[in-house]
Amino acid sequence: MSDKTIKFWIIDALENLSAKDLKKFKVMLCDREEEPRVTRRAVEDADEMDLADLLVKMCTESKAAQVTIDTFKKLGFNNEATMLASKVSSGDGNSAGSKYMTAGQHFIDKHRISLIERITAVDPILDRLLMKKVITQENYSDIRCLNTSYKKMRELFEMGSIRSSVKGKDCLYEVLMESEPFVMEELRERS
Incomplete structure (x- = not known):
């Protein structure tokens, strides 16, 4: 099992986006109606690490992963969503070590x-x-x-x-x- 955290995998997934796609991600993140809500000011100058930090601080790592996956899907970034979900649920992230995780989300959270x-x-x-x-x-x-x-x-x-x-x-x-x-x-x- 890898010692990499879910936050690491979120950063990695965001770094794989082009600058234009990262900007789309930030806009979509701010337009979410679900909690946690993100302000434009919070993401305006944020890089990939800042975005991952922000998501993890606003909710748990597993929820941050799910928010990222959901946002990818809404943007049509299905390959990125699938790759992140598989890394998180396969045990490559620290909270994915739980046997009660499905699709990057803990049963209790879901x-x-x-x-x-x-x-x-x-x-x-x-x-x-x-x-x-x-x-x-x-x-x-x-x-x-x-x-x-x-x-x-x-x-x-x-x-x-x-x-x-x-x-x-x-x-x-x-x-x-x-x-x-x-x-x-x-x-x-x-x-």
Whole structure:
């Protein structure tokens, strides 16, 4: 397995674009209606490394890869999209080392909304995550104080260890498979 990161593969993919295509990429990135939104000022003088840094800072590496792939597809850069997706999902990027990645996106990221909507018994999940040291006692207490499962799950997804760590996402996936196997199986079948 390569020690290159997803950010490296994004930079590499952007460097393979002509100056004209890179400019198109920046425009399309700014015109996205989905989150995360990018301002023209942020990309105006950005080179390939700056763009990759910006995308990774705005979201996780796997989401940055997916945003890049989606933008390539919208521009008709299908070869670039396919190459980046294969590098990311084949284990050539650091978060691609997860067995729960598909098309450059972690299962947890891909099904975030469905998981927030469908998981109602959050406390047992928190217990397991605390025991595995994925969340801290403070995180555990803060989330338990929230009054709805929606709020609890949303807050859980915002924890740094879940939001930006592949290991945290992998652990959450495994805990959800233990505590909510029917929901998880249904989502896996949809993938």
